[in-house]
Amino acid sequence: MNHEHENNETLQVGIEEKLSIGANLTYGFQHLLALTGIFLFPVLIGQALNLEFQTIGYLIQACFLTTGLVTILQSGKMLRLPVVQGPTAAFFVAVLSASASVGLGTAFGSMAVAGIIFMLLALPIRKFGLIGHINKFIAPPIVYGTLLIIIGAQLADIGLKNWFGSANMGVNFAASIITVGCVLAFMIFGGNTILRRGALLWGIIAGTLFFAVFGSVDFSAVATAGWFRLPEIFPFGFGVSIPVVILMLLAFLQASAEAVGMYTLLTKWGKQELDSTRVNRGLFGEFLGCTLGAVFGGLGTTSYPENIGIVRVSGIGSRYVTMTAGIMAVILGLIPKVGLFIASLPSAVLSAASTILFGIIAISGIQMVSKVKWDELNLAVAGSSFIISLGTMYLPAELTAGLPLAIQSVVTQPMLVGVVMLIVLNTVVNVWIRPVLERRASANGSQDSIPTEAA
Template sequence: MSQLHEENQVLQVGIEEKLSFGANLTYGFQHLLALTGIFLFPVLIGQAMKLEAGTIGYMIQACFLTTGLVTILQSGKMLKLPVVQGPTAAFFVAVLSAGTSVGLGTAFGSMAVAGVIFMLLTIPIRKFGLIGHVNRFISPPIVYGTLLIIIGAQLANIGLKNWFGSANEGINFAAAGVTVICVLVLMIVGGNTLLRRGALLWGIVIGTVFYSIFGTANFSAVGSAGWFSLPSIFPFGFGVSIPVVILMLLAFLQASAEAVGMYTLLTKWGGQKMDSERVNRGLFGEFLGCTIGAVFGGLGTTSYPENIGIVRVSGIGSRYVTMTAGVMAIILGLIPKVGLFIASLPGPVLSAASTVLFGIIAVSGIQMVSKVVWDELNLVVAGSSFIISLGTMYLPTELTSKLPLAVQSIVTQPMLVGVVLLIGLNTVVNIWIRPVMEQRSGGVKTNTEVPTEVA
């Protein structure tokens, strides 16, 4: 059987097909299990900034609301694809960096401003949307694949060192070890079941049970939390910083590149057309939802490769399933007990789960760039971007200390430097210089990369 024919057989249930209510709930729940960023990123930000459990719990609620809103927009009239969106590492890094330097109010205020700017760049009216027309500059696998490797390497500094906590190091490390072992075992032997798709979540559950038995887990605050609450507008205050807006624009740019790759893959599986107008509609919906989410205090989102993998493995491509997942996420976001329960989970357990997640992010990037033909030009683009970006973590303190705090948060972040270098170098080298070199060599075309697949 040819590869093309196999690709056309990916979806057993088409994008526009409707399932029963029970099936929508079941398959929608599968997608929610893969949204690990909702459980991990807000807690890690809260731990780094020493926020109270109630504040962290609210941020988790806001992330559920943002996820649900964007997912409904994408599955509905905006994109009409089975896309599930969740908090992304790009915004996690950006909010963590800005929050520690200028405060969460300025971080989320600047994110909202950046979201409005990107919405204006993707107005889905005829040919007004700009981003859809510059897709080839931001979406090649060499760009967002290398960027994921950079992000994974940057985040390596967060996970492992927090396995031990500040007290009871033995119990903390043991609980972290149990969590990682459970996650790895479920990922290896879980097959195409809920055990593998929710491996990180199940690992957190088992690690928390272990910690509760041998340690001192405390969930007393959950009992006093309410069952329903509406989100607040700019709950951490409001501020705007131009350097932080730039930081958030770069995070949106990274999310755009990843999202467009997922859009293209889904339309190919579903036998649908993906033109610049549809790309603009999808990105406009994403930016609209993220902007509203930022107003409520939620992290920006992008299309999760894990959810695309669920679509491929299950063959269920109905956008009504992912729309159901979005509705479920919004419901969870309106229940304070859910957010506070997640915020009360043992820190070493969540750090252990995040370590695995960050490794998956890096290896996903490796999987993407494995499709690239590594000639000298592509080595220049990826190699220099990779090493310079990671090198920014080691800039001399006497140099960075002279810069404004908001500027420091940009130039010392590998992800942000990486997205600029990768897009810039790939544009110059592969889009401008390569065609000239091919003409001079007698019109012999050199392939730079082949389509990316999700395992």
């Protein structure tokens, strides 16, 4: 998103304005099309863990349910903003890495425990909600912008190499090319319409149709599935691992930083106040919904920049529209046929679409850090965090194998190393050291004082 003139713009439909049922459904559906993580992350986890179609389908259902629950809470009394939330790359990476070593049951059990911890830290009661009071440490663009770049670069490892599949490589690759070509075409020529906002979805449809003609697509599991299924409590079993809880805590921390950034934008556009109490209410609602979602087997969520972009471009800021999107997501989460249909899509097509998504995540981070004043201090914060965190992907196996699981789970994940380094370095350099240097320069009458804009 380009926020160059964001402060001068007003919403055509205000945050508290109500629209007709038809308008709510139409604009709400637009928001669902932007939630590409629902269509991609559960399938990629399932493919990596060699899960059955039925299990992948349930994962997708649980992600729809989690998305709906959190979005309803955010649009309702908790935050009262047009926020749509969906599965985030941070939780995708955390669940994928944890499940590979301890299983899905322990991954989601540990996510639920981490969610409860963050709920306690964000209690919407004055003096008790700590997260809202440390907003300045986790929300600056240099923190969450650089982190998105790190995540995008980390996810590149599971993108392009999966375009070819293990059999029928020619058909797989051709379907991937068609998918990417269609996505790019809709993004470039779709204008401010549903064509552009659903570009990834339309690309997946085009690639699947090509694959159905020249390859083979099996939707038999969809035909035999039922039309209604209630979510299960810890469907993959329950377990808790301290190292995985730490992993999930860091994922929640990243989600918090991104969510607060989105709250800030929306309140500016809607000309509303965003104090620490409101931040705590929003984050408490997010953590509550994510905790319930983890109990049902769904990935944790955060605010999607794409959905904030839809609000900005359309001018429709009504929170009742996003609440409608949340209700629609809950309904889809109760229909097994929906999850199994998505799970049956060709893996090469989904990998191609995910490659574009991962690129968008990285470039969204670049857009965010464009607001940072890049002096030597900020270069030190972002540069060292970026290169060191990505370097963890190349640590010697003989070194990491000898580390305790708790340490190994953190130091081998660029996203987790990145979020810790960025928050710590930004706090030390920009919150503590920068003011000291500025006062010293001012006292010495220097004309070369450190810039005052600490991103």
